[in-house]
Amino acid sequence: MKKNQILLVLIFNIISNCFYGQEINAIVKDSLSLEPVPFASIYFKKGKGVITNEEGFFRMQYDSLIPKSDSLFFSCMGYKTIGFPLEQLKDGVVYLPSQSIALNSIVLSNKNIKADEILKAIQKNISAKYELGYTQKKLFFRESGSQKFNKLDVVIKTTSIPEFNQTFWDSTMRMIPKQNEWYTEVLGSWYGSMRNKKQKLVLEKALELEDKKTSAVFENIEKLFDTILKENIKTDSYFKVRTGLLGTKIEANEVVFSSSDSLSIKQKDSLERVNFSKGRKEILSSQFKLFEESQLNLSVLKKASKYLFEIIDYTYLGDTPVYILSFSPKGSADYKGKIYVDAEIMALIRIEYFNIQDVRDINLFGLSFKLNLREAVVQFKKMKSGKYTLEYMEYASGFESGIDRPLVITEKNKIVKGRNKQNQLKMDLKMTNEQYNKFQIVVFETLPITSKKFEELKEIANVLPVNLTQYDPDFWKGYSIIEPNEAIRQFRLKN
Numbered sequence: 001m002k003k004n005q006i007l008l009v010l011i012f013n014i015i016s017n018c019f020y021g022q023e024i025n026a027i028v029k030d031s032l033s034l035e036p037v038p039f040a041s042i043y044f045k046k047g048k049g050v051i052t053n054e055e056g057f058f059r060m061q062y063d064s065l066i067p068k069s070d071s072l073f074f075s076c077m078g079y080k081t082i083g084f085p086l087e088q089l090k091d092g093v094v095y096l097p098s099q100s101i102a103l104n105s106i107v108l109s110n111k112n113i114k115a116d117e118i119l120k121a122i123q124k125n126i127s128a129k130y131e132l133g134y135t136q137k138k139l140f141f142r143e144s145g146s147q148k149f150n151k152l153d154v155v156i157k158t159t160s161i162p163e164f165n166q167t168f169w170d171s172t173m174r175m176i177p178k179q180n181e182w183y184t185e186v187l188g189s190w191y192g193s194m195r196n197k198k199q200k201l202v203l204e205k206a207l208e209l210e211d212k213k214t215s216a217v218f219e220n221i222e223k224l225f226d227t228i229l230k231e232n233i234k235t236d237s238y239f240k241v242r243t244g245l246l247g248t249k250i251e252a253n254e255v256v257f258s259s260s261d262s263l264s265i266k267q268k269d270s271l272e273r274v275n276f277s278k279g280r281k282e283i284l285s286s287q288f289k290l291f292e293e294s295q296l297n298l299s300v301l302k303k304a305s306k307y308l309f310e311i312i313d314y315t316y317l318g319d320t321p322v323y324i325l326s327f328s329p330k331g332s333a334d335y336k337g338k339i340y341v342d343a344e345i346m347a348l349i350r351i352e353y354f355n356i357q358d359v360r361d362i363n364l365f366g367l368s369f370k371l372n373l374r375e376a377v378v379q380f381k382k383m384k385s386g387k388y389t390l391e392y393m394e395y396a397s398g399f400e401s402g403i404d405r406p407l408v409i410t411e412k413n414k415i416v417k418g419r420n421k422q423n424q425l426k427m428d429l430k431m432t433n434e435q436y437n438k439f440q441i442v443v444f445e446t447l448p449i450t451s452k453k454f455e456e457l458k459e460i461a462n463v464l465p466v467n468l469t470q471y472d473p474d475f476w477k478g479y480s481i482i483e484p485n486e487a488i489r490q491f492r493l494k495n
Contacts, residue, residue, distance in 0.1 A: 027056045031095035040076035048445045050480050051392045057483040081318040099316045115309040115325055121346035126294045129347040131387045132194040134454050136447045139190055140481045142440040146181040150432040157426035163228045182210040186280055191454055194291045201281040206465035207475055209491050233411055240410040277461035306333040334359045347388055350379045366405035373398030389446040395439045402432040442482040
């Protein structure tokens, strides 16, 4: 290599180190019990920060131009907020000391306040307590899930389409993977206002841990169905679908055939990016519905009359006094948990709950659905303005579903006079399925923006996830994320 080339490489490395910053990896523990502290906040004075995962681990990227003498702060309810100069964070473990509680400082202005009074106060003056205007939220989003088929059987009674015979269905059922799991992670910015349903998502980087062979199986099955249907049904037909007493009608033009084979490589790539971004946006949109008509849109609070709330403790979040209330069902309600309330301005700053019974259990005419798991954690942090904004959200759900019913699909044609039945497929379908999903969102920084900037922002889908077959701890090197738990760290596809 020539001397000038070597010099250029050295200069490039120096510049890269300056602009891409450095990283801190550590675990936060209770100084007395030595147990990990989950969901602790780690941040600089300017407000940018991360949060520990459920095992107490965190990873934080920072600009290497920040002086080593600058402090990084650690805060969690029930603990003293402490700060360390960056140069002292070397051993990978941070110990948080418990916060001594002076009850008088909390109850001084609310000596005889009751739980129901706190609940009413929480829903007042929402716009004064929370940032509802236009903002840019820099976030990391992780979705994890698994699916398992315990039974998947099809018995063909009659079919007028020879390709849809018993042999076809037997081979198709054998192709479908009986168990699958996946993880998807994205880093980007979420733009919008809590008062406006219109939101925008701009992705920066994405990762997925998923078996592409499994995805290919479903894609191949879809193409096979497409081919058979195209060759056997008429475009002006419609379908009558009946399972026992239940029936519906589907127009033939509502059956979407795969058109990817007719697209160029560039068009396919563009479509994949659009679909990936659209999928992430739909999930995030459903999770960000925290406010509705100037009220906190949380089912436990909206149905507070169904729960018994009790003030059980007091604590601090930094210098902020906090009420801790427990709640449990009065009767048939589903959840049990705790809420944490800023005692000075009566703002909800954290809620955590889990179901103590099946949330939904339906078993009717051979169709079954049991929603047997629903857990959530929502945590807010205070901005420089004094208002709270979302810091962390975790939502997990699990369900079992099944079908044990006859199924009849009949093709009828609109322009055929008289007996207009064209094709018919009769089968007995038996299927039981278990599925689990978990969403985690951590907001590193919330920056106010103008409505004009929001309207001018172009939402361009330019990111596709990098597919890996096992977790790579270096993939997010140089980025702040919420650290994966042990299950994700150990994830690898089976041969």
